Amino acid sequence: MHINRHFSRAARSYDANAELQLAVGRSLVQRLPVELVMPTALDLGCATAPFARAQQQALPDVLWQGVDLSSAMLNEAAERGRLNDAYQPLCADAEALPLENGSQGLVFSCFALQWCDPGRVMAEVHRVLAPGGRLLLAVPLCGSLQELHQSWQAVNQRPHVNRLPSLNEWQDAALRAGFADAELQQQVMVEYYDTVKHIARRLKATGADHVNGASGLTGKQAWQAMVKEYETRRTEQGLPLTWKVLFLEAEKQ
Numbered sequence: 001m002h003i004n005r006h007f008s009r010a011a012r013s014y015d016a017n018a019e020l021q022l023a024v025g026r027s028l029v030q031r032l033p034v035e036l037v038m039p040t041a042l043d044l045g046c047a048t049a050p051f052a053r054a055q056q057q058a059l060p061d062v063l064w065q066g067v068d069l070s071s072a073m074l075n076e077a078a079e080r081g082r083l084n085d086a087y088q089p090l091c092a093d094a095e096a097l098p099l100e101n102g103s104q105g106l107v108f109s110c111f112a113l114q115w116c117d118p119g120r121v122m123a124e125v126h127r128v129l130a131p132g133g134r135l136l137l138a139v140p141l142c143g144s145l146q147e148l149h150q151s152w153q154a155v156n157q158r159p160h161v162n163r164l165p166s167l168n169e170w171q172d173a174a175l176r177a178g179f180a181d182a183e184l185q186q187q188v189m190v191e192y193y194d195t196v197k198h199i200a201r202r203l204k205a206t207g208a209d210h211v212n213g214a215s216g217l218t219g220k221q222a223w224q225a226m227v228k229e230y231e232t233r234r235t236e237q238g239l240p241l242t243w244k245v246l247f248l249e250a251e252k253q
């Protein structure tokens with residue numbers, strides 16, 4: 001699978017380059033409930049499991065499973081000493097979890113489900129949650145990386161930035177899956193960079209540069225034209241890169 005290969009390449013460099021993702025994850029950890037209906041929890045798309053320690057501190061008597069498509073990410077989590085008897089790795093697809101119906105008290109997921117089909121993944125999360133089980137989700141939304149998208153648009157029409165699902169698509173998917181009272185909030189976050197190269201390097205190191213349908217090769221001329229276009233957006237703080245992040249909280253009735 002493309003996404004798997006992509007993230008496996010990013011496993012080593014992920015933590016050092018994922019400032020924004022890690023900040024969002026930390027704020028998601030702050031929202032963890034103090035008690036679960038069942039002492040089992042998943043971190044879907046956990047990558048190197050950067051939140052494992054904080055998650056275990058917040059919910060010490062819970063058996064966690066860090067789920068990721070990429071075994072390289074899970075190996076990196078193990079090498080960093082983040083896995084233990086109460087925090088186990090599970091190499092699996094969030095859209096098809098090898099888990100029993102109603103087996104989980106909590107599903108946590110940060111910056112990982114944006115490449116999934118919202119309908120399929122929400123149905124799967126709802127299936128594995130026990131009644132009263134909680135979902136805590138953060139994903140970048142459509143409109144993220146807009147400066148990069150627009151700068152490429154000015155050069156050619158090839159896909160260079162993935163179209164991510166919108167807030168409405170996530171809301172519909174949550175409702176259809178059975179999360180009647182899902183709460184959704186959108187937060188806009190802007191990072192600033194010195195150069196476009198720096199932006200591209202950062203996206204590559206976190207695996208966030210995966211684009212469906214892209215050939216992977218970009219001509220030098222096209223790249224230079226895109227950089228020139230991006231430079232017109234420079235501010236005093238540097239080159240902006242905007243993220244629109246959805247925070248979704250829900251409970252299975």
Ligand SMILES: C[S@@+](CC[C@H](N)C(=O)[O-])C[C@H]1O[C@@H](n2cnc3c(N)ncnc32)[C@H](O)[C@@H]1O
Nearest residue numbers: 007021045046047068069070093094110111112
């Ligand atoms: C950007 S990293 C996020 C890691 C971590 N949750 C964080 O917030 O720092 C995204 C991770 O999601 C994983 N991933 C993407 N699609 C997935 C899927 N369908 N099922 C399981 N993992 C997936 C990738 O392999 C990658 O490790």
